[in-house]
Amino acid sequence: MKNEVTMKDADFVSFEQFDLLIQLIVQKTTNENIGLYFGEQSNIAALGVVGQLIQTSKTIGNGIEQALSFFNLISNVITLRLQKEATSFKLYFEIDKAVKEKYPITYKQLVVSSMTFIYKEIHFLALQKKHPTHVAFDFEIDAISLYERIFQCSVDSKNEQNFIEFPSEILEEKIVYADYELFVHLEKIVCKRLTAQKGKSEKVTDTVKEVICKLLNPDFPKLTTVANHLHISERALQRKLKKENTTYSQLLSELKKSMAVEYLASTNSIKEISYLLGYSNPSAFVNAFKSWYQISPSLYREERICIN
The missing domain is CATH 1.10.10.60 (Homeodomain-like)
Structure with a gap:
């Protein structure tokens, strides 16, 4: 049975307001990669009850399943999708094309911060460094070396999709916060x-x-x-x-x-x-x-x- 969870639109900050805030931050800091900082500084407690469900799951794989099931409680703009392959798995970060075209600056920062957050939280849940094998963005990034230093893997820009890829065995890693x-x-x-x-x-x-x-x-x-x-x-x-x-x-x-x-x-x-x-x-x-x-x-x- 599919779980359907709904929230009133008033529970969300409007994307227009969020866009104005992000543009102002980028302008004042003159840092076009501020999304990396946002992702590193965020923590799973900010996800509320969804964060608690993830933390108390038995494995990283179980935690990701919880995130996928209730991601609409976290964001009404970005969609998270899991694709399992032979020796790895990919987490795709998908946002409506219209949002990307209308809010290009905020779109980039939102995708970057979300990926960085996921990367950091997998470390947090497993209590050990778990580096991705590949990271890709569908927009251009000038400071590729900065991104590769943070993610500790190859990073592609101007790709067809946004995703972060990890070895399959990470899904079986136990979450100590069970x-x-x-x-x-x-x-x-x-x-x-x-x-x-x-x-x-x-x-x-x-x-x-x-x-x-x-x-x-x-x-x-x-x-x-x-x-x-x-x-x-x-x-x-x-x-x-x-x-x-x-x-x-x-x-x-x-x-x-x-x-x-x-x-x-x-x-x-x-x-x-x-x-x-x-x-x-x-x-x-x-x-x-x-x-x-x-x-x-x-x-x-x-x-x-x-x-x-």
Whole structure:
């Protein structure tokens, strides 16, 4: 049975308004590739209930099926289509030809940001780097080298269609957030403890830690993002932290140190925890943990189990 989901048009921002906003951003930034930034900065939480369905799916393939089924809840302009081949699969991004002709600037940014977002979220869901094998756009791109550096594969412009292609085995990759409730629970524990600390102190460091926890998605926010949230400049925030003899990177390290212990109390593997804490590979996390506690995370987990 086909699932039919409808929403009132009022629930969507009109494409005309969206087009004016994108054109203004491109004009003010003089960056014709701003869609790459939009895609990298977006996160799956912005998809609402559809994002939750994707996160709690068992595999990447299941998550993509959820996205395909309910994509009309995410966008009423762009259509996502999956095509499976012998050793790969392609995700096509299709927009009405009339939209492309009437809104060429916004069309380009929308397609680019959507592809970049998908690429980033596959990393996020599998907690490991999963590069595409081919990316193609149906419009001209001048900065091909920039796109190839970001997607880590060959990129074609002026193609007949817009698509991103991945090896087939990625569809079978497990999504670690299938236990998403546990993940959220662990983050809440850390945030509650930080909030309790802040109640006893008016230090800027405690405020910044609290903001970092609020903005976890689970990627750790950048200094710029935290400063914007506090309505001050990066330099002003850095000066305030310096007065308390610390830096933003040191605060992130302290947070990761606290969260590592909480994650080790769960069933998450060392590999999963390393990615949850933003490390490029498990060995980097193991080395960091040893520097904090003078013991490996595996031994720490075993000793904690024995004590409990």
